[in-house]
Amino acid sequence: MSAKNKIQGIDLRDIAAKFGTPLYVYDAEKIKERIQYFRSCFSGINLNIKYAVKSLSNLNILKLMKKEGLGLDTVTVQEIHLGLKAGFTPKQIVFTPNITDFKNIKEAVELGVSINIENLSNLEKFGKEFGSSIPCCIRLNPNILFEIEKREVEGIDRSNINKEHYDEINEDRKSVWHNQSKFGISLTQFKELMEIINSNNIKVNGLHIHASHVIMNSEMFMKNAQTMFELSKHFPYLEYFDFGGGLMVPHNENDKVVDIKTLGTEFEKLYKKYCHEQGVNYQIWFEPGRFLVSEAGYLLTTAEILKTNGSFDFVGVNTGFHHLIRPMMYDAYHEIINISNPTGELKKYTVVGNLCEIDNLGKDRLLNKVSEGDILMVENAGAYGFSMASNYNSNYRPAEVLILNGEAKLIRKQESFIDVIKNIVEIDI
Numbered sequence: 001m002s003a004k005n006k007i008q009g010i011d012l013r014d015i016a017a018k019f020g021t022p023l024y025v026y027d028a029e030k031i032k033e034r035i036q037y038f039r040s041c042f043s044g045i046n047l048n049i050k051y052a053v054k055s056l057s058n059l060n061i062l063k064l065m066k067k068e069g070l071g072l073d074t075v076t077v078q079e080i081h082l083g084l085k086a087g088f089t090p091k092q093i094v095f096t097p098n099i100t101d102f103k104n105i106k107e108a109v110e111l112g113v114s115i116n117i118e119n120l121s122n123l124e125k126f127g128k129e130f131g132s133s134i135p136c137c138i139r140l141n142p143n144i145l146f147e148i149e150k151r152e153v154e155g156i157d158r159s160n161i162n163k164e165h166y167d168e169i170n171e172d173r174k175s176v177w178h179n180q181s182k183f184g185i186s187l188t189q190f191k192e193l194m195e196i197i198n199s200n201n202i203k204v205n206g207l208h209i210h211a212s213h214v215i216m217n218s219e220m221f222m223k224n225a226q227t228m229f230e231l232s233k234h235f236p237y238l239e240y241f242d243f244g245g246g247l248m249v250p251h252n253e254n255d256k257v258v259d260i261k262t263l264g265t266e267f268e269k270l271y272k273k274y275c276h277e278q279g280v281n282y283q284i285w286f287e288p289g290r291f292l293v294s295e296a297g298y299l300l301t302t303a304e305i306l307k308t309n310g311s312f313d314f315v316g317v318n319t320g321f322h323h324l325i326r327p328m329m330y331d332a333y334h335e336i337i338n339i340s341n342p343t344g345e346l347k348k349y350t351v352v353g354n355l356c357e358i359d360n361l362g363k364d365r366l367l368n369k370v371s372e373g374d375i376l377m378v379e380n381a382g383a384y385g386f387s388m389a390s391n392y393n394s395n396y397r398p399a400e401v402l403i404l405n406g407e408a409k410l411i412r413k414q415e416s417f418i419d420v421i422k423n424i425v426e427i428d429i
Contacts, residue, residue: 005339005377007298007403012339015401015408016300016375022319022398023300024386026056026411028064029403030296031382035068038288041264045271045284050094052245052289053079055383056297058400060411062086073245073287077104080111094242094285096139096208098183102126109134116208116242118184120192127200137206137242138193138235140228141184183210194234204235210244210287218263225267229274240283247291251333251380290383297382299324299398303338303374304354313349315370317361320353322392324378324385327361335379336362344368351376355393386412394420 005012007027015025038049050073051065057079062072063086071092072083083093090112097104098118102125108115109130117123118139126136185193197204209224221243228241248257275281305316326332336351338344346366353359361378370376389397396415401408 004337005342008406010403010406010408012298012300012377013375015403016302018408019399019401019410020414021300021302021375022317022323024381024398024400025298025300025408026061026293026382026400026402027296027298028405031061031064031293032068034292034296035065035070038260038286038291041260042267042284042286044264044268046281048240048283048285050242050285050287051292052287053082054387055289056293056385057082057387058402058411059086060402060409061293062088064402064404066092073289074113076100077107077111080108080113084111094137094287096287102129114206116206120185120189120196123185123193123202124196124200127196127202130202132201132203135203135205135237137208137240138204139184139208139210139242140231141186141209184208203237205237205239206242206285207231207235207238208242208244208285210242210246218258218266221258221263222266222270225270229270232278238280238282240285242285242287245287245289245291247288249291249294249380252335294380294383297380297385299378299381299385300339301376301378303370303372303376306370306372312364313347315349315351315367315376316354317351317376318354319398320355320359320361320395321357322353322355322395323389323398324361324381325388325390326384328359334362334381336365336367337377337379338368338370338374339377340374341368341371355395391415391420396420 007025008029012025016023035049039047048071050071051062052073053062054075059082062083065072066087071094072079072088074080074083074093074095075097080093080095084090091114093113094116095105095108095113096116096118100122102122105115105117105122105126106129114137115126115134116137116139117126123138196202207228209228224243232238232241247260248255250257271284299319301317301319303315304318305314307314307316321328324334327334345368347369349365349367349370350360351362351365353361386397386400391397396419399410399414400412402411
């Protein structure tokens with residue numbers, strides 16, 4: 001049997017037989033390996049890793065992250081409470097919401113977590129409410145490099161900035177992430193930003209910039225770092241720089257991803273030079289999610305129906321975009337393997353879900369010959385798999401299993417009909 005069909009020596013077919021399908025399975029050892037590798041790539045800096053809860057938020061995964069010495073990056077108050085329930089202290093948690101009601105920021109302050117603010121409206125409210133009594137981090141817009149090229153900003157050296165590497169990014173991604181991004185405060189608002197900070201005596205203790213995996217590359221990261229360091233002289237209370245996540249993992253052999261080992265070496269030089277010049281050992285925060293858990297997660301599903309329309313051979317499975325939305329929402333590629341027949345002849349199939357929608361999990365895939373009842377494994381399903389699952393068509397969300405210390409442990413039961421209707425309030429009609 002292929003090594004891909006086992007986790008920590010446990011046959012995935014046995015896991016499917018025990019817990020049923022569809023089923024999310026996570027490999028704790030793989031998560032630990034990714035954490036250790038990430039640390040080794042940035043070993044020469046004052047590193048603080050905040051796991052991005054939104055990628056995979058099961059309470060037991062958070063407890064594993066805590067045991068491994070990580071903090072948490074949260075985007076909702078609910079995620080903060082999950083982190084606290086998992087045993088994290090407030091100081092280990094950062095709150096980085098997007099387009100949130102200010103009452104949520106006030107609640108996060110009351111809970112004692114670090115605050116990251118990404119728009120001028122909430123920053124002004126924050127200043128009026130807390131003044132200098134509570135510090136905050138400022139999140140900058142990921143189009144920051146283009147803004148610098150378009151507009152003079154006092155005190156920022158533009159001489160080292162070029163946009164050659166952006167030619168490699170397709171135009172659709174550019175328009176979405178550089179011209180339409182809703183995240184963070186643009187440098188076109190830098191004057192207003194400083195006016196709000198100064199008039200309210202806000203203590204800015206962190207600067208944050210996050211570029212999505214859609215556009216992230218090594219050169220962009222280094223330019224972001226240079227710009228952040230140049231901006232820092234405007235903020236006398238600065239303690240850390242937060243570079244977010246956005247580090248992609250390969251989904252197939254043709255994917256180009258950031259070599260973080262090389263990136264870490266280059267960044268360390270820039271970081272140490274800057275810290276030496278400033279006489280401060282600044283912390284560097286990262287908020288990886290996908291990088292730590294994507295490759296550690298698998299979705300097991302059963303082939304229910306084989307059919308053809310004369311042009312395509314379909315494998316219909318007992319899951320769909322209600323459990324893994326990434327292929328339909330992002331056209332994301334996930335490798336699919338027939339673990340019931342790993343040595344069978346190769347045939348081309350389109351793997352489709354069981355929703356009454358276009359529900360493709362994988363188009364034109366070469367799989368070992370599939371029979372009804374075979375177990376298929378969808379790889380790279382740890383990040384934004386279960387966390388984006390839904391009850392569409394009144395379906396149940398699947399169970400989750402964690403392989404820990406060579407044992408398969410159930411960490412979430414499959415939902416039932418009671419779970420689907422429990423919050424419905426029936427009235428007389």
